[in-house]
């Protein structure tokens with residue numbers, strides 16, 4: 001088996017076009033010599049999120065030739081089976097609601113296990129060693145497939161099952177949404193914060209018509225609630241330290 005430092009050091013970023021994955025892309029562009037992106041299509045009704053990816057990729061590299069030189073192709077994998085498996089508001093016209101288990105009914109059981117497994121298969125084909133995802137325990141602790149222990153266990157399983165040395169990175173694991181905005185500011189200043197605020201998309205309802213100080217969205221679904229409260233705390237903290 002080759003030594004780790006002789007292996008390719010490129011990264012594949014799970015890139016949905018949301019705030020978290022956009023921040024992860026900027027994080028990866030500062031760390032890896034080659035960065036490619038991956039989005040999944042599985043019939044979710046906010047397919048608008050996927051269309052935000054181009055604007056974010058372009059915006060992140062437009063004034064940064066160093067980042068432009070590192071950014072490789074964007075990939076999309078169709079996971080229609082996931083849409084077939086889910087009976088949730090992501091794929092049907094049901095209202096967003098929290099179930100008795102505290103999980104939004106948008107939850108697709110174990111989807112991040114599938115995403116990372118497909119990402120590892122693609123990364124093998126592309127010669128990329130690092131997988132980067134926006135999984136986070138802090139805001140969505142109800143999602144068991146986003147927990148740190150799950151990701152660590154999956155890294156072991158992927159490396160055993162694919163005889164590989166993948167490294168799974170989750171730079172947002174212990175950050176809340178306010179701290180994620182702060183990370184974007186650290187990575188790219190106001191320009192990156194503004195880009196992510198305007199071009200990334202989180203709203204479960206796919207609303208790109210209502211504009212708020214935190215970006216576009218319906219303003220009432222759980223994803224918009226999380227995003228707006230995170231933005232408010234980020235701004236309040238910025239003002240307090242100005």
Ligand code: ZN
Pocket residue numbers: 202203204205206207217218219220221222223224
């Ligand atoms: Zn919304």
